[in-house]
Amino acid sequence: MRLTRLFNEFFHSEKAGGLILVACTVVSLLVANISMGGSYIHLWHESVGGKPVEFWINDALMTVFFLLVGLELERELYIGELADIKRSMLPVFAAIGGMAVPALIHFLFNRGTPAQDGVAIPMATDIAFSLGILSLLGNRVPASLKVFLTALAIIDDLGSILVIAFFYSKGISPLYLGLALGIFAIMIVLNRLRIHQIWLYLGLGVVMWFCMYRSGVHATITGVLVAFAIPFGNGDEQSPSYHLQHVLHKPVAFLILPLFALANTAIAIPASWMEDLGSSNSLGIMLGLLAGKPAGIFLFAMLSVWIGLSKLPLGVRKVHLLWIGLLGGIGFTMSIFITHLAFVDEMLVISSKIAIIMGSVLAGLLGFLSLKVSLKTT
Secondary structure, X not given: OOOOHHHHHHHHHHHHHHHHHHHHHHHHHHHHOOOOHHHHHHHOOOEEOOEXXXXXXXXXXXXXXXXXXXXXXXXXXXXXXXXXXXXXXXXXXXXXXXXHHHHHHHHHHHOOOHHHHHHHHHHOOOHHHHHHHHHOOHHHOOHHXXXXXXXXXXXXXXXXHHHHHHHOOOOOOHHHHHHHHHHHHHHHHHHHOOOOOHHHHHHHHHHHHHHHHHHOOOOOHHHHXXXXXXXXXXXXXXXXXXXXXXXXXXXXXXHHHHHHHHHHOXXXXXXXXXXXXXXXXXXXXXXXXXHHHHHHHHHHHHHHHHOOOOOOOOXXXXXXXXXXXXXXXXXXXXXXXXXXXXOOOHHHHHHHHHHHHHHHHHHHHHHHHHHHHHHHOO
C-alpha cells in the first residue's frame, strides 16, 4: 500500500509530537509536585486579556488543532481511506464501537451521580500519542494498519467534537450562533467562487471563533468548520487545503499540543490519589479506556466484516485490530479536554486527569507490547 507524502508528514509529525507529549507530561507533573509547584500551577491561571492562560490554550490554540484534524478528515473523505465506502466502513464501525462501549462502561459506573456528566471522557483517542506509540514498532507495521489507526482516531475525534457541540454547550445565544453560522455560509460562498486566499478564510475564522464563543457552543468547533470551508480542489500540492495542512503540522505537534499537555497536567497530586482511583468515576474512565476501547473497536470492526460491509486490509489480521484497540485507549488530549467541559469541581477534575493518565499509559504499554509480539509472528 503506497502512502502519500502528506500522510507520511502527518504520521511522522504525530510520532515526534507523541514523544514530546510524553516528555511534557512527565516534566509538568514533576514540577507541579515539588516545592515550587504552587507557582508553576498558578502560572497557567494568570490573567491575560481578562482570561487565564489556560483558557487561551484550551479554547483558542486548540481550535488550531481542530482545524488540522478537520483538514485531515476532509482529505480522508475526499481522496483518502474514507473516500471508498467499502474501505471506510471498517474504521467507521470501529470508531463507533470505540466510542459507544467506553461511554456505556462509564455510564454504568456513574449513573445518577455527579460524575455522570463525564460519560464522554473515555470515548476519545489521542492521535499524537497513539500514532507515536505505533511508530516505535518501525517498519514491521503494515502501512494499512497505520492508515486504519489514523482514520479511526480522526473519526473518533470527529465523534468527540459532535459530542462537545451537542452535549457540552450551555446557554445557547441564538444571535451569536446565527452570526457564527452566517460567517461560515460566507466562507462556503467564497469557496464556491474559487477564492483561494487562505488569509481571508482564517481572518473570517477568527471572527467566527469569537461569535461561536459568545454563542455558548464550544468555540473549538470553529476549527473543523473552517477546515471544510477552505477550498480543497483536487487535493494536490497547489490546493489551499493541502498547503495549510502542510504548514500546520509542526506548529500543532511541537507547540500547541505540548503547551496543552503542560497546562493541563500541572496538577498537585493529592495524598489520596490511590484511593481516588477506586472511585466510580476513575474506574469508569480507566476501564472505559483499557477494556471498553479495545472491546468496542474489535467487536464493531468484526461486525462490519461479518455482515459484509467491509473487509480486513491487506496485511492486517483480526488480532491486530484488538491490539490497535488498546492504542485507541490512549485518551489523553481529548479526554482531558472533555474533562474540563464535564466537571466544575476541581477535585473531580484532578482525579479524572490522574485516571486518564493511568489508563492511557497502561493502554499504550499493553498495546505496544501486544503488537510487538503479534507482528513478530506475522
